Amino acid sequence: MINNINKSEIDTRYQDQEWPWWPLFPLYPYGRKRTIFSELIPNQIWSFEQLQGIYYVAVPIRLSVIKVSGGLMLFNPLPPTIELLNQLSELERKHGPVIDIVLPTASGLEHKISLPSLSRAFPKANLWICPGQWSFPIDLPLTWIGIPQNKTRVLFEDGLPHSDKCEWFSLGPLDIGLGRFQEVSCYHRSSNSLLVTDALVGISASPPKLFELDPTPLLFHSRESGEEPLVDSYEARIKGWRRLVLFSSFLKPAKLSIPSLLDVFSKSFKPGLRNPSAHFGIYPFNWEKGWEESASNLVGERDSLVQIAPVIERLVFPRAKDTFVSWLDKVGSCRGLKWLISSHYNAPVKFSRNQAIQLKKKINRRIWAQGEGNWTFLDWLDKKLLNFGVVPENPLKSFND
Numbered sequence: 001m002i003n004n005i006n007k008s009e010i011d012t013r014y015q016d017q018e019w020p021w022w023p024l025f026p027l028y029p030y031g032r033k034r035t036i037f038s039e040l041i042p043n044q045i046w047s048f049e050q051l052q053g054i055y056y057v058a059v060p061i062r063l064s065v066i067k068v069s070g071g072l073m074l075f076n077p078l079p080p081t082i083e084l085l086n087q088l089s090e091l092e093r094k095h096g097p098v099i100d101i102v103l104p105t106a107s108g109l110e111h112k113i114s115l116p117s118l119s120r121a122f123p124k125a126n127l128w129i130c131p132g133q134w135s136f137p138i139d140l141p142l143t144w145i146g147i148p149q150n151k152t153r154v155l156f157e158d159g160l161p162h163s164d165k166c167e168w169f170s171l172g173p174l175d176i177g178l179g180r181f182q183e184v185s186c187y188h189r190s191s192n193s194l195l196v197t198d199a200l201v202g203i204s205a206s207p208p209k210l211f212e213l214d215p216t217p218l219l220f221h222s223r224e225s226g227e228e229p230l231v232d233s234y235e236a237r238i239k240g241w242r243r244l245v246l247f248s249s250f251l252k253p254a255k256l257s258i259p260s261l262l263d264v265f266s267k268s269f270k271p272g273l274r275n276p277s278a279h280f281g282i283y284p285f286n287w288e289k290g291w292e293e294s295a296s297n298l299v300g301e302r303d304s305l306v307q308i309a310p311v312i313e314r315l316v317f318p319r320a321k322d323t324f325v326s327w328l329d330k331v332g333s334c335r336g337l338k339w340l341i342s343s344h345y346n347a348p349v350k351f352s353r354n355q356a357i358q359l360k361k362k363i364n365r366r367i368w369a370q371g372e373g374n375w376t377f378l379d380w381l382d383k384k385l386l387n388f389g390v391v392p393e394n395p396l397k398s399f400n401d
C-alpha cells in the first residue's frame with residue numbers, strides 16, 4: 001500500500017520545511033527537511049522523522065519526545081523547521097512545555113548540528129549533553145558551536161534528568177581516533193521503552209512511511225543503470241529500500257561493483273534524466289546477482305529486525321565487543337522492557353528482555369567484526385585507519401589510564 005498519506009501533508013508549504021543551516025552538514029535533502037510526526041506510545045512518546053543521506057543513500061533520523069513530570073523531554077535534536085515546531089506546540093498544549101533537551105551522543109554530528117537552534121526555540125529548556133563532545137576538523141569549545149554553557153549540563157557529571165522515571169546507561173566511551181564514541185541510552189519505565197541513538201536499529205522489509213513524502217531515493221536506487229527513468233511502483237520502492245539498507249549497513253556491499261567512468265557517462269544525460277533530481281542520470285553502481293539475499297538477512301519480514309548496524313560494529317566496536325555486550329546485558333535487563341526506539345530506521349520495535357538475550361546469543365555465536373563478503377570494505381577501511389594510526393588498537397586504553 002503506497003500513498004496513504006493525505007495530500008495536505010505532502011503539500012505542506014515548502015517554507016515550513018526549510019532549514020537554513022543545512023550547509024553546515026550538507027546532506028540530502030539539503031535545505032528542505034520534510035518531517036513526519038507520529039505517536040509511538042500513546043500519550044507518552046512521539047517521534048519526528050526526517051531523511052538524511054548522501055547521493056540518495058538516505059535513512060530516517062529521529063527526534064523522540066518523551067512525556068515527563070512537568071512537561072516534555074526532547075531526545076536527540078533534529079532541525080527545528082516551522083513544520084516540526086508547529087507540531088511540537090500541539091504537544092506542548094496537551095502535555096506541558098518542553099523542559100529538557102537531551103543530546104545523548106558524543107559523536108553524532110547529525111544530532112549535534114541542530115542542538116543550538118533547537119535550544120533557541122525553547123529558551124527555557126535545560127540542555128543535557130553526553131560527556132566528551134567534540135567537533136571536527138577543529139575541536140571547538142561548546143559555546144563556539146552555539147551550545148550555551150550557562151544552561152547546559154553534562155549527563156552523569158552534573159546529574160541525570162528525570163531519574164525517577166528514567167534509567168540512563170552509557171555505551172562507551174571508546175577512543176575512535178578523531179574523538180570519542182559514547183552514547184547514553186534512556187529506559188523510560190512507564191512506557192517500557194529503551195531509547196538509543198546508534199547502538200541498535202530495527203529494520204523492516206518495506207520502506208518506512210517517511211518515504212511516502214519523498215520516494216525519490218528509493219526509485220533512484222531501484223534501477224540497474226543511469227539510462228533507466230525513475231518509475232514509481234510498489235516493487236521499485238521495496239527494491240530501492242533494500243539496496244539503501246545494504247548501502248547504509250556496509251557502505252560498499254559485496255554484490256555492488258563500481259563501473260568504469262566511461263561506462264557511467266555513456267549512460268548519463270539521457271532525455272528525461274537531465275535534471276538534478278535524477279543526478280543527470282549519473283548512476284555509478286552495478287548490482288550483481290544475489291544482492292537480494294544479503295539484504296534479506298538485514299530486514300525483518302514480520303517485525304523489524306533488531307541488530308547492531310554492521311557499520312557501527314565494524315568501525316566503532318571492532319576491538320570492543322565486550323563493551324557492547326555488557327551494555328546489551330544492562331539495557332536488556334530493564335524491568336518490563338518492551339520497545340526499542342532508535343534514532344534511525346523503524347520505531348517502536350518490539351524488544352523484550354528475552355529478545356535482548358537472544359540477540360546476545362546470536363552475537364556470541366557468530367564472528368564479531370568479520371572481514372569477508374559484505375564486510376570486506378568495512379574491514380579494509382578499519383585496517384587502513386589502524387595502519388595509519390588514526391584509530392587506536394585498544395579503544396579503551398585512553399579512558400583506563
Ligand SMILES: [Fe+2]
Nearest residue numbers: 108110197198
Ligand atoms: Fe546516527
